[in-house]
Amino acid sequence: MKIKLWILDVNYEVVGNEPEIRLWGITSEGKRAVVKVRGFKPYFYAVPKANVSIEKAIGSLKPLISQYRILSIDRVQRKYYGKPIEVIKITCQLPPTVPQLREAVLKLKTIEDVLEADIRFYMRYLIDKDIYPCAWHEIEVERESIRGLSVDEVYRAISDPKYLSEMTRIPDLKVLAFDIECYNPRGTPKPQRDPVIIISVKTDSGKEEILTADDHNDRNLIRSFIDLVNSYDPDIIIGYNNNGFDWPYLLNRCKALHMKLNISRAGGSPAQSVYGHFSIVGRANVDLYDFAKDMPEVKVKTLENVAEYLGVLKKSERVLIEGSELYKYWDNPEKRKTLYDYARDDVKSIYGLGEKILPFAIQLSSIVGLPLDQVGAASVGFRVEWYLMKQAYKLGELIPNRVERPYTPYKGAIVLKPKPGLHENIVVLDFSAMYPNIMISKNISPDTYVPPYEEVSPDEVYVAPEVGHRFRKKPPGFYKQVLGKLLQVRNEIRKIMKTLDPHSYEYRVLYERQRALKVIANATYGYCGWIGARWYKREVAEATTAWGREIIKKTINMAKSLGLEVIYGDTDSIFVRYIEDKVKKLCELIEKEFGLRVKPDKIYIKVFFTEAKKRYCGLLPDGRIDVVGLEAIRGDWSELAKEVQEKVIEIVLKEGDPYKAVKYVSDTISALRNKKIPLSKLIIWKSVTKELDKYEVKTAHVAAARRLLEAGYRLEIGDKIGYVIVKRPGEKLADKAMPYILVKDIDEIDVDYYIKKQIIPAAMRILEYFGIKESQLEGATYQKSLLEFFG
DNA sequence: GCCTTGAAGTTACCG
């Protein structure tokens, strides 16, 4: 019989000395099913040394056959960096043997290198059989007994799955969102000691459950959670930082209680896997925090903030409890209800985030080929790489090894000096997908690169400006093929989208798909210049930016010769006065000259620059204001300073009245002096980017971080520290930086710091260019000290 | 020993 299966998860087991791949998913009838695949065997390649014949190399492998259970040794024809190559394919019985066998093969004097020996077995299967997670496949199967697996149907495959690219529908997925709260009277909770007190759950069936501990005993709570998961039997489990907190906590808690967290569809517990995420066999465990990291607009990525940003739940409409205070709400019977509400709001937020994020995650998974639970956890580089690996296999290209290399810097893009001041009626012209298109049009790729010592006729190659790197015009290189496909498929999707109702379900699916394609295409240039990349080639990245610089320089000259004044430009954009016919002409010229598309992106009624690059603000026709690079959008300035700057910008751009802005600033300063500004607006957030001891300089946020540690909080690399500046003896700012959580009274605040180092700089950044002097900003109530007066 | 100054360290941004 034939079934159609939407693939949710993949793993493998060794059964009776045979590897068995398991494809977990949902059938077109809506059944949860697993398809077992036998017969696929692990393999890798050995490349003989240049002076060794392939026969001799094969001969030298023979002694390894019995020890490592080698099944076959074959001569095969492949391509390596575009060049035909004959290599030895070594197939063995069991996946765990591969690492040892690989080492043994590498030791042979006949062998130069080993390729593709570091690809996990089930991923190898997905690559070779052209199978895509989160996509439909048709498989010829036979029914088998269910025996111990939590699914409706178990099958054995009797054909290879066939990818059904036309079938874009996503099945009805059972989603379970969860969140845990822990008892934490002594700072950060410790699983060996502190129980879980609440597990909140929300499912797509509409069920919301707040499971609670029996006072300080969480055994029954965890039991109930396990039962709930298994009885609801979700396809997808979502959480917020569940890979970083909830799963490790629950697992360690279970260990302490001698319990098993058996919630997988094969009966096991979550297990830590590649990319540090937790894998739950047969389900997809997705950590939405991984996707929140890609939302630069949200500076402090707490669940509340992300939920508010995505329009899921406003902070003003939910219960908020300071993390360190949770235990008080648990211990106090009158407050406990509030804690339940808090837990409910958290899980509602997670569920809502899931609705916003999962459609994209699903498309990303199906495009790059990583299972849904891994695709979020994998870094951008690995996402690109899996896509490339799949494509390489299709092209008969061998996958290069991951090798350690030294970091070699190279030149990047051009940034123009802006013309400072206020400009009216300015259009921003953007090259669409500049780097991918340069790579395509110049055929830039590791396999088309011609090294300096190689002689080749000049008309056969493209030569990069400045750096002189040469790339063969033909045949199409790896990057060209891969990027060409990404962009082409994206264009096809966008064409279909135009025929659809933007509110339709189909439209949403395609929208997310084209977005995922764009993300991968745009990351490919960065990938090729990443020293950790399998397909790294410095010359590839270097040539791409060199052509980019040339194009933007020529574009500027073309604009100038058309009589268009260029105000600013960065990498792939130029800002010019909007004179419609000239701009139109310029776009046509560019398209003709470079074969690249340029689109008038934004029109600013007014745009303001200081002398600094990468920082400006502008007024759009619809009245919105863009702020780029300035303090107002930076996460490491106090909300107060950001608000002041934003307001100043708004007044200046919309009303053109700097004196009104001055009044606003000095009123704000007065308000601060009069303690009318809440402490929350004075918090400065900065990330801890390394271990505290590794810092060479005594910075404010590290000093604050140390104080947090002293107070019993746990910190991890990457955490954001929120601190305020308080009145304290000490020369350095760091001496006055206090975690805001530990500051009880607004009177402790060093008001002068906030005036001189936050409000005034943020406001002056703009107002300086309107002739305003710092002294004009200070509040009416301000009395200069004698020292300052004479100083 | 004190003060100035510029380099270094650090973070977060732009495209």
Add this chain to the structure above:
DNA sequence: ACCGGTAACTTCAAGGCG
């Protein structure tokens, strides 16, 4: 654990001065 280019802040140490 995708790139280079950039601004801005604080700390720190060197250099100049007396």
